[in-house]
Amino acid sequence: MKEKTKLRTTLKKYFGYEKFRPLQEEIIMSILNGEDNLVIMPTGGGKSICFQLPAILLEGLTLVISPLIALMKDQVDALNANGISAAYVNSSQTTSENGAIIEKVISKEIKLLYLAPESLVFFESLSNVTEISLIAVDEAHCISSWGHDFRPAYTQLSFLKNKLPNTPMVALTATADKATREDIAQQLNLKNAKKNISSFNRANLSLEVRPAQDRVKQILDFVISKPNESGIVYCLSRKQTEQLAQRLNQNGCKAAAYHAGLPAEERSKIQENFIHDTTPIICATIAFGMGIDKSNVRWIIHYNLPKNIEGYYQEIGRAGRDGLTAETILFYSYADVIQLRKFAQGSENEIVQLAKLDRILQYAEATSCRRNILLSYFGEIAIEKCENCDVCNYPPTFFDGTVIAQKILSGIFRLQQQEPLNVLIDFLRGSQNNTILNKNYQQLKTYGVAKDLTWKTLQQYIIQIINQGICEIAFHENNKIKLNELSQKVLFKGLKVSLTQPVEVPKATQKTIQKNTTVKNNLFERLRILRLELATAKGVPAYVVFSDATLKSIANERPVSESEFINIEGVGQKKLQDYGHEFITEIITFLNDKKTKSSTPKKNKKDSHKITYALYKEGYTVEEISAQRNLSINTIQSHFVKLYNEGVELSLNDFVTEKEIEAVREAREKVEHPKSLKSFYEYFNEQLDYATIKMALVVIENEQ
Ligand SMILES: [Zn+2]
Numbered sequence: 001m002k003e004k005t006k007l008r009t010t011l012k013k014y015f016g017y018e019k020f021r022p023l024q025e026e027i028i029m030s031i032l033n034g035e036d037n038l039v040i041m042p043t044g045g046g047k048s049i050c051f052q053l054p055a056i057l058l059e060g061l062t063l064v065i066s067p068l069i070a071l072m073k074d075q076v077d078a079l080n081a082n083g084i085s086a087a088y089v090n091s092s093q094t095t096s097e098n099g100a101i102i103e104k105v106i107s108k109e110i111k112l113l114y115l116a117p118e119s120l121v122f123f124e125s126l127s128n129v130t131e132i133s134l135i136a137v138d139e140a141h142c143i144s145s146w147g148h149d150f151r152p153a154y155t156q157l158s159f160l161k162n163k164l165p166n167t168p169m170v171a172l173t174a175t176a177d178k179a180t181r182e183d184i185a186q187q188l189n190l191k192n193a194k195k196n197i198s199s200f201n202r203a204n205l206s207l208e209v210r211p212a213q214d215r216v217k218q219i220l221d222f223v224i225s226k227p228n229e230s231g232i233v234y235c236l237s238r239k240q241t242e243q244l245a246q247r248l249n250q251n252g253c254k255a256a257a258y259h260a261g262l263p264a265e266e267r268s269k270i271q272e273n274f275i276h277d278t279t280p281i282i283c284a285t286i287a288f289g290m291g292i293d294k295s296n297v298r299w300i301i302h303y304n305l306p307k308n309i310e311g312y313y314q315e316i317g318r319a320g321r322d323g324l325t326a327e328t329i330l331f332y333s334y335a336d337v338i339q340l341r342k343f344a345q346g347s348e349n350e351i352v353q354l355a356k357l358d359r360i361l362q363y364a365e366a367t368s369c370r371r372n373i374l375l376s377y378f379g380e381i382a383i384e385k386c387e388n389c390d391v392c393n394y395p396p397t398f399f400d401g402t403v404i405a406q407k408i409l410s411g412i413f414r415l416q417q418q419e420p421l422n423v424l425i426d427f428l429r430g431s432q433n434n435t436i437l438n439k440n441y442q443q444l445k446t447y448g449v450a451k452d453l454t455w456k457t458l459q460q461y462i463i464q465i466i467n468q469g470i471c472e473i474a475f476h477e478n479n480k481i482k483l484n485e486l487s488q489k490v491l492f493k494g495l496k497v498s499l500t501q502p503v504e505v506p507k508a509t510q511k512t513i514q515k516n517t518t519v520k521n522n523l524f525e526r527l528r529i530l531r532l533e534l535a536t537a538k539g540v541p542a543y544v545v546f547s548d549a550t551l552k553s554i555a556n557e558r559p560v561s562e563s564e565f566i567n568i569e570g571v572g573q574k575k576l577q578d579y580g581h582e583f584i585t586e587i588i589t590f591l592n593d594k595k596t597k598s599s600t601p602k603k604n605k606k607d608s609h610k611i612t613y614a615l616y617k618e619g620y621t622v623e624e625i626s627a628q629r630n631l632s633i634n635t636i637q638s639h640f641v642k643l644y645n646e647g648v649e650l651s652l653n654d655f656v657t658e659k660e661i662e663a664v665r666e667a668r669e670k671v672e673h674p675k676s677l678k679s680f681y682e683y684f685n686e687q688l689d690y691a692t693i694k695m696a697l698v699v700i701e702n703e704q
Helices: 002-015 024-032 049-057 069-081 095-106 121-129 152-163 178-187 215-224 238-250 264-275 309-316 334-344 350-364 370-377 402-414 421-428 434-438 455-467 485-492 510-521 523-538 548-557 573-597 601-617 622-629 633-645 658-670 677-683 690-703
Strands: 037-040 061-065 086-089 112-115 132-137 169-173 194-197 205-211 230-234 255-258 281-284 297-302 326-332 398-400 471-474 480-483 498-500
Touching (some): 002 049, 024 037, 024 049, 112 121, 178 194, 215 238, 255 264, 334 350, 523 573, 601 622, 658 690, 677 690
Parallel strands (some): 037 194, 061 112, 061 132, 086 112, 132 169, 205 326, 255 281
Antiparallel strands (some): 398 498, 471 480
16 A cells, blocks of 8 residues: 555656556556566557656666667657656767766666667676666567567567566567567566556547548648647658648648658658647658657548558557547548559468458448447457447438449449449449540440439449448459349349448538637647747757646646646646746736736636735735735735635735734624624724634634
């Protein structure tokens, strides 16, 4: 019990949180007991605290093996911002810089040291000169060739356990599959490691799939409706990333394109600008994102269908790492499916790739909760509907689509199974375009039988019947649509077909867009700017100062004293020291500005006593505050009574003299109604005001 209290005090002091997230406390306890641990947690689940907190409490050094320099730098920045001494040794620093760090390790000035697996030569010298209390292997899936980010240098880590058999080791990863998991434990010699596998559900991410028509316009509308929010658009091709970034910039949204074709220097610059919120939007190929630990990514868009669910889940997982809500949208077109099949064909493991493509296709076409589909893919059994995906929020309505299906199948038959999807749609809708007229298709039966349907709706129906296996796409024959056995059953044997009505998820309207921009003048926005200024001055990303979640709490709670400020989730001792004053000052200025400008007095009244308190803290007397705020002395005094009752640290004796207290004490015995202030007022012949009487009474009551 005592141990747990200690852990929680440390958590609040250094990381600013009151409570642990699921599994964190168990893992930390186990590490402190000297056990090895394998930790599988989704991104954003709070993996790092599992080894950073024990590192603070353990006597010696904690060694952290981490694959990427950018990732190390981020973590070290964040640790230092929390008042924890940490450093890294890697190839980005000079030999003398690295040497200076080793000196500090020896003199025990550093609690956590980050190393790339390639720099393990340092390990030999380190283990001779200092006590290593814990070894953490981050991104441990890099050790496994089963994983998707295999790093050969990671396979050399097996010697660590042999060398220091009694030092606890913790391996952490966000990659779920079982083969990788077992490979990690085996390769690191963690025979008896405790396995901690937390749920892969990221409930704060909303899931939505939209048809790809007009996707550029849809993306523009979406992004414009979210000013100042950071997000990533994943595209399949380099050209798309560039075109889209250009369109966004033309529309006033700051965006950059990122792909493997850019010079390394430019890429790291773009990445840096994204992390520091200078360029909030990135249009990227999947090359982007690995090793970025930016906590305030608010949305992820997939311009194209991803290759598989693993990749998709990893990419959307880059949003909302601070635990706040984040949005994800996947645009889905059949043209992408065709393209992706082409990529997969002839590749090394074609069968696996095509099977994985089928699974993501099923996801995109889902008519039941999308989150359940994802979780079941990762082997988790979900029970209830998530209520945070488009299918849960706008459930599809099924109808008897037999007649529509028959029309479509007849169309395929009349076109002699020689045409792809778009020609089939044009034909059924009675289009008079060149392809149709040149081939004289307008002469055929069933031409125009579906002209009452829009192009988009008809396309969706055809895709639905393809996915139900009622007809097929011949990918090897220029994607011609073909009939099969099931088609015959629908056409001639009375087999019924159920289709779903295309669902229109309401988009952000002009109204909400405007609403969002007026909110810009709110406190959150001012605090966001202050955060950016402080971060820039320190050369760290904004979220290292405070996460979006913490910033939101500050904006909501409006702390105006240090004791209130430290109560905010995400504010620890060091951050209170470093930033408390600036943020409190900004809040007070905001409250004062509001007081002068606002026409909603009710809200002002609520915070009025806080302004009084802020001025009091700056050394003003009751009279001065009254004059400055143009409020009566009585009102100001009543503010102090209120503050006192709210538990704010202040001594009422500052406002009421000993003599007055004594007088009121005497009066209490004599007045007729000691509960009524008026009795006292009259007793003193109106010579002592109400607020002073009240204050004296509060002081007296608190003595008892
Ligand atoms: Zn759902």
